[in-house]
Amino acid sequence: MYNEEFENYDTYNVDQEYMGHTGDPALDSEYNKQMYKMPEVVKKYLMYFRNAVNEGLVFELQTLYEVTWPKISDDFFEKRPWPEEADVSALVDNDMVFMILYKELYYRHIYARIQGGPTLEQRFNSFFNYCDLFNYILSAEEPVPLELPDMWLWELVDEFVYQFQSFAQYRARLQKKSDAELETLNAHNKVWNVLCVLNVLHSLVDKSNIKQQLEVFANGGDPDSVAGEFGRHSLYKMLGYFSLVGLLRLHSLLGDYYQAIKVLENIEVHKKSRYAHVPACQISTSYYVGFAYMMMRRYSDAIRTFSSILLYVQRTKQLFSTKSYQHDQINKQTDQMYHLLAICLVLHPQCIDESIQQTLRDKSYHEKMYKMQYGDLQEFENCFIFACPKFLSPCPPAVDTAPEDYSKEAIRYQTQVFMDEVQQQKCLPTIRSYLKLYTTLPLIKLATFMSQNQRGVEKDLDKETQLLTIHLLCFKHKMKNVVWSKGASGLEGKFQSGSELDFYIDNDMIHIADTKVAHRYGDFFIRKILKFEDLNRKLHHLKL
Amino acid sequence: MAEAMKQSVATMLKGIERYNPDNLSTLERYVVTQARENAYDLEANLAVLKLYQFNPHLFNIEITSQILLKALTNFPHTDFILCKCLLTEQRLSEEPISQIMFLAHILEQCDFQIFWKRIETMPDMTSRITGFLDSIRKFVCHVVGITYQTIDRTHLSQLLGDINDSTMKHWIKKYGWREDGNLVFISNQEENIKTKNINEKIEFDHVAAIMKSCR
Numbered sequence: 001m002y003n004e005e006f007e008n009y010d011t012y013n014v015d016q017e018y019m020g021h022t023g024d025p026a027l028d029s030e031y032n033k034q035m036y037k038m039p040e041v042v043k044k045y046l047m048y049f050r051n052a053v054n055e056g057l058v059f060e061l062q063t064l065y066e067v068t069w070p071k072i073s074d075d076f077f078e079k080r081p082w083p084e085e086a087d088v089s090a091l092v093d094n095d096m097v098f099m100i101l102y103k104e105l106y107y108r109h110i111y112a113r114i115q116g117g118p119t120l121e122q123r124f125n126s127f128f129n130y131c132d133l134f135n136y137i138l139s140a141e142e143p144v145p146l147e148l149p150d151m152w153l154w155e156l157v158d159e160f161v162y163q164f165q166s167f168a169q170y171r172a173r174l175q176k177k178s179d180a181e182l183e184t185l186n187a188h189n190k191v192w193n194v195l196c197v198l199n200v201l202h203s204l205v206d207k208s209n210i211k212q213q214l215e216v217f218a219n220g221g222d223p224d225s226v227a228g229e230f231g232r233h234s235l236y237k238m239l240g241y242f243s244l245v246g247l248l249r250l251h252s253l254l255g256d257y258y259q260a261i262k263v264l265e266n267i268e269v270h271k272k273s274r275y276a277h278v279p280a281c282q283i284s285t286s287y288y289v290g291f292a293y294m295m296m297r298r299y300s301d302a303i304r305t306f307s308s309i310l311l312y313v314q315r316t317k318q319l320f321s322t323k324s325y326q327h328d329q330i331n332k333q334t335d336q337m338y339h340l341l342a343i344c345l346v347l348h349p350q351c352i353d354e355s356i357q358q359t360l361r362d363k364s365y366h367e368k369m370y371k372m373q374y375g376d377l378q379e380f381e382n383c384f385i386f387a388c389p390k391f392l393s394p395c396p397p398a399v400d401t402a403p404e405d406y407s408k409e410a411i412r413y414q415t416q417v418f419m420d421e422v423q424q425q426k427c428l429p430t431i432r433s434y435l436k437l438y439t440t441l442p443l444i445k446l447a448t449f450m451s452q453n454q455r456g457v458e459k460d461l462d463k464e465t466q467l468l469t470i471h472l473l474c475f476k477h478k479m480k481n482v483v484w485s486k487g488a489s490g491l492e493g494k495f496q497s498g499s500e501l502d503f504y505i506d507n508d509m510i511h512i513a514d515t516k517v518a519h520r521y522g523d524f525f526i527r528k529i530l531k532f533e534d535l536n537r538k539l540h541h542l543k544l
Numbered sequence: 545m546a547e548a549m550k551q552s553v554a555t556m557l558k559g560i561e562r563y564n565p566d567n568l569s570t571l572e573r574y575v576v577t578q579a580r581e582n583a584y585d586l587e588a589n590l591a592v593l594k595l596y597q598f599n600p601h602l603f604n605i606e607i608t609s610q611i612l613l614k615a616l617t618n619f620p621h622t623d624f625i626l627c628k629c630l631l632t633e634q635r636l637s638e639e640p641i642s643q644i645m646f647l648a649h650i651l652e653q654c655d656f657q658i659f660w661k662r663i664e665t666m667p668d669m670t671s672r673i674t675g676f677l678d679s680i681r682k683f684v685c686h687v688v689g690i691t692y693q694t695i696d697r698t699h700l701s702q703l704l705g706d707i708n709d710s711t712m713k714h715w716i717k718k719y720g721w722r723e724d725g726n727l728v729f730i731s732n733q734e735e736n737i738k739t740k741n742i743n744e745k746i747e748f749d750h751v752a753a754i755m756k757s758c759r
Binding site: 255257295296297395409413414417421439472502505517520529530 | 586599628757
């Protein structure tokens with residue numbers, strides 16, 4: 001119903017209305033309050049939106065939230081905030097709940113669209129608005145009469161964690177802050193405090209009994225039997241579930257990979273379940289889980305997690321392309337996961353699904369993998385930095401530190417930890433490439449090969465053999481990792497050698513076992529058959 | 545005692561309680577107990593490091609070192625990396641953490657001879673962790689166990705830190721290995737480490753539909 005009006009709406013003096021900008025946010029907002037005339041379409045939209053929230057028209061809300069809001073944002077508020085609180089409040093009879101929801105969207109829009117990002121005041125106010133929202137939901141005596149689409153709930157929780165991340169990074173950039181700003185920040189150190197964020201997420205988890213629900217569900221029972229009064233409510237149940245994923249993200253950002261995986265107990269990441277139907281949530285979950293596994297040197301688990309979600313993305317790609325704002329995020333995360341998968345496969349070569357392999361072969365990934373295989377540490381680092389989460393330090397820099405940029409410290413540190421691991425494995429690809437050529441190979445012979453790699457200095461063969469033996473032990477140690485096979489927690493698992501090349505040493509002879517994969521014809525023929533069919537069908541439809 | 549503490553500590557690790565700095569002293573005592581009684585609780589130790597991460601002014605380098613050394617005793621598990629990820633660049637350069645980092649680095653690379661040489665020079669540090677050296681030997685045995693079918697006896701003894709003959713016999717017995725002249729038979733790896741051939745298997749059911757449509 002709104003689309004029609006968009007077309008007729010004359011985008012007349014939108015620009016003029018903003019001519020009076022002073023650049024000072026306080027004055028500007030004063031100015032906006034006095035001068036800004038809200039377009040009729042926006043007015044109608046907001047009033048209708050409020051109605052839909054109040055009456056719990058979830059289906060309607062889905063469109064209003066996923067389609068109309070982004071559209072109006074594009075058309076009217078591309079580079080400016082949505083109307084101020086006071087203007088909207090008057091339209092909707094000061095509806096408290098709707099205003100909280102509106103403000104959440106209002107700030108989210110500022111974070112995403114306004115150049116230069118939110119001001120300090122906006123960051124604070126957005127935080128207080130979240131507090132209002134979660135207080136309303138969590139401190140109620142009985143479940144609040146609110147029903148929102150799952151997509152919205154997911155993006156709400158995800159945005160909450162994102163804004164914390166954004167604040168922590170903003171907070172750590174001391175170099176551009178005025179004394180007054182620093183003073184405000186120091187005086188309000190409870191705002192966007194990490195404990196506060198953790199507390200909200202944990203409270204949402206507890207209130208909904210989601211952990212108990214998932215456990216019962218995993219054992220084939222009825223989750224409602226343990227959900228309790230709140231947990232049976234869709235709003236609480238889904239907020240609880242998404243908070244678990246929020247915690248996964250938060251723990252990962254802080255480098256706590258153990259808790260990251262542990263928080264998802266009773267969720268089988270690669271399995272579809274009744275809770276996991278928001279694609280963005282599923283993709284994000286797999287990204288963080290796979291990343292945590294990679295850092296824990298559980299490459300098989302990481303590879304399984306990444307390939308399974310990337311396959312899912314490949315197959316459902318068409319579904320996402322229409323919703324552009326989610327599409328960008330999903331594309332970015334997908335690209336990051338291909339990078340991480342490439343890293344894992346270089347460190348731990350193993351068979352993966354053919355169509356994923358194809359993508360890795362096609363795109364620029366191929367060259368990157370090639371460089372990494374040949375020990376280009378810089379390439380490892382570049383891929384890692386591109387693909388890793390935006391790590392942060394949970395605490396702001398101390399009050400008396402020099403006014404510098406501390407926001408990159410955490411990311412630099414996690415990169416260092418990862419690069420230490422890569423450094424330890426530096427010799428393995430070379431050894432692997434030699435072993436691949438043989439089924440048995442005397443230690444001494446391989447030692448000779450290896451020493452030829454280092455040009456120049458004449459080497460003592462005994463020493464070389466000793467060194468090689470150490471590398472071989474390291475090879476076996478690094479390639480034998482914990483792999484999950486069953487159990488509620490993703491932390492469980494048994495030691496396995498999952499990589500495609502393995503060997504053992506019998507005194508001074510190396511015996512090599514490789515994995516040989518025969519060509520697969522089935523897929524190829526099926527694809528050709530389908531193509532032929534399609535062509536045939538089209539030909540029949542041709543009218544000459 | 546460690547066993548008894550495990551129960552009470554477990555409740556401190558649940559939910560938001562995990563971040564309560566009031567629990568820190570109990571958790572720190574638990575770390576010391578683990579070191580003394582050769583017990584181990586990764587989750588509790590990570591919670592301590594987490595509390596340090598959130599409250600840098602409470603950081604205790606002595607406890608952190610013990611946690612890191614305990615993580616070394618649990619090789620080949622990657623506990624050490626999990627602990628390391630909760631520290632910061634600056635902490636790594638502080639003594640004795642930097643030394644422990646070096647130990648981990650050479651253990652990860654399985655350069656055991658350097659490890660044993662280095663560890664001789666730091667008796668105070670390791671003596672506080674009961675069973676430290678034997679835990680490392682367990683890791684050595686794990687790596688030997690997955691790598692060798694037979695190994696030279698002298699080499700094995702070097703890997704285990706130049707141990708004397710009777711100790712050597714003890715480890716060989718413990719892992720069910722067998723002495724065979726100058727060699728030690730570890731296990732029959734041939735049976736497990738074999739070349740695999742992955743061939744495509746196409747079942748009739750999988751292609752029935754497409755065959756039908758091809759008529």
